[in-house]
Amino acid sequence: MEQKAPELAAVEKYGGRRSCLIQILHETQREYHYLPEKALRNISKAMGIPMTDLYGVATFFKAFSLEPKGKHTITCCMGTACHVRNSQGVLDELRRCLGIEPGQTTDDMMFSLETVNCVGACALGPVVIIDGEYLGEVTPARAKKIVQRLMEGEGKD
Amino acid sequence: MVRFVIDGRSVEAEKGWTVLETARHYGIEIPTLCYMEGLTPYSSCRLCIVEIIRGGRSRLSASCSYPVQEGIEVRTNSEKVRRARKVIIELLLASCPNSRTLQCLASKYGVTKIRFRPEDRGCILCGLCVRMCKEQMQAGAIGFANRGTQREVAMPFHSRSEECRECGACLYVCPVCELPCPGPLRPGQLCNSCLDTVQIEAFPSKD
Numbered sequence: 001m002e003q004k005a006p007e008l009a010a011v012e013k014y015g016g017r018r019s020c021l022i023q024i025l026h027e028t029q030r031e032y033h034y035l036p037e038k039a040l041r042n043i044s045k046a047m048g049i050p051m052t053d054l055y056g057v058a059t060f061f062k063a064f065s066l067e068p069k070g071k072h073t074i075t076c077c078m079g080t081a082c083h084v085r086n087s088q089g090v091l092d093e094l095r096r097c098l099g100i101e102p103g104q105t106t107d108d109m110m111f112s113l114e115t116v117n118c119v120g121a122c123a124l125g126p127v128v129i130i131d132g133e134y135l136g137e138v139t140p141a142r143a144k145k146i147v148q149r150l151m152e153g154e155g156k157d
Numbered sequence: 158m159v160r161f162v163i164d165g166r167s168v169e170a171e172k173g174w175t176v177l178e179t180a181r182h183y184g185i186e187i188p189t190l191c192y193m194e195g196l197t198p199y200s201s202c203r204l205c206i207v208e209i210i211r212g213g214r215s216r217l218s219a220s221c222s223y224p225v226q227e228g229i230e231v232r233t234n235s236e237k238v239r240r241a242r243k244v245i246i247e248l249l250l251a252s253c254p255n256s257r258t259l260q261c262l263a264s265k266y267g268v269t270k271i272r273f274r275p276e277d278r279g280c281i282l283c284g285l286c287v288r289m290c291k292e293q294m295q296a297g298a299i300g301f302a303n304r305g306t307q308r309e310v311a312m313p314f315h316s317r318s319e320e321c322r323e324c325g326a327c328l329y330v331c332p333v334c335e336l337p338c339p340g341p342l343r344p345g346q347l348c349n350s351c352l353d354t355v356q357i358e359a360f361p362s363k364d
Contacts, residue, residue: 037314050291050320052300055313059302066314 006031007039011046018049021057025064033069070105070112072150074098077127079118086140087126091115093140094128097147110154111147163231176220176231177205187220187233188242188262190249190332191283196292198222199284203245204262208232217241243268250347252278256333260348269349279334282308286327296320299327 004012010027014020024047028039035058044051058064076091095101098111105112121127124136128143135146158169163180170179175198180187190202200219207220210230217237232238246266250259251273259281262268284301287310291297298321302311312318328334 040313050297050300051313051318052287052291052297052320055311056300056302060304 005039005042007043008046011043016047018047021047021049021054022061025058029064033071033073034065034067036068037066068105068109070110071154072110072131073112073114073129074147075114075116075119075129076102077117077119077121077125077129078115079122079125081122082118082125082127085125085137089140090126090128090138090143093143094147097144111150159225159227161225161227161229161231164233170225172225174225176207176209176218176223176225179225180207180220180231180233185233188266189221190258190262190281191285192221193285193289193330196285196288199288202249202281202283204242204249206238206241206245208235208238239266242266247271247273249281251275253281253333254346256281257335258332263347264349269347271347280310281333282310283332284310285330285332286310289326289330294322294324294326296322296324298322 007024007028010024013027014024024043025035028043029035032039040054040058041051043049044054058066074094076087076094078087078091091102094113098106098113100106100111100113102113102115116129119127119129119134121134121136124134126138128135128138128146130146130150135142138146159172159174160167160169162168163176163183163185166183168179168183170182174182177187177189177192177198187205187207189205191199192202192205198219198221200222203219205220206217207223208215208231209218209223210232211226211228215237220231220233243266246259246263246268247270250256250263250268250271252275253259254271254275254277282301287299287301290299298318299310299312302309302313312321
């Protein structure tokens, strides 16, 4: 039997309720690492929500991306507490290691670099989040090591 | 029937009416931009603000979406309202300095200078076109996208959507995408040419 598209599976899971739209978009994004136009059109059709409304929601929240993202998302916190503990140095190191600017994705679609203005874990600063895992007290040297380890891990499989 | 007071006059309104509807019914002028009969009130332009006194407290509220209540007192042209309205016109003009509608409003309500740096965005985000497209044209081809300073009226993915029939209703209702005010105006300059002829402030309310 043919595998159901993840966005349609998500719609079904929440019974196509409009109030669950954000959750449906989240689950869709988890599968694709971004929100492809085709997936949004499928959701629009399946839930009977006009495409304009869906586009409005998808562009309103920063958590959703309409651009393809890499397999791994590296988010560097640039909040005040992290900033005074040299998060700029960490970000510079990440930019150097990955060769991309914040908001961009590497050509091999492996890494996306993001910045965020506080994740609420100021005591741990500077904070770097890798695929949802929070790493505290990151130094530029440690940031380099983390990226290298991720790159090696990708080389193996 | 709901009884309350507008500008010192006691008025009667049907339950479910808004303050703006009642005022218009009694011939009291309240300026609006984002309000249009037949569309859901959106209260985004804030031009229709009035002072509403309820339980001894006064506050400014958009009259186009304020439901009438027994015993409230509404002032549509008090000093407080006039001052706030002027700032609103100034702010709207700063984002659309070439709009003829806005320039005329400025003249009418005595706005003689813009203190904000003009930045022509060509849109005041009043949402008239969005509601027109959705509610009257039954198309829903355009909507709001992004947020904050990036907010804009757009079609999904910035490509023409299938729903759009090119009816032009969005252009018809738009208060800012029209020919600019005639005359030799620098961007950001105020026209004010009808300032002498119509002046609302010449008729202050009785407060």
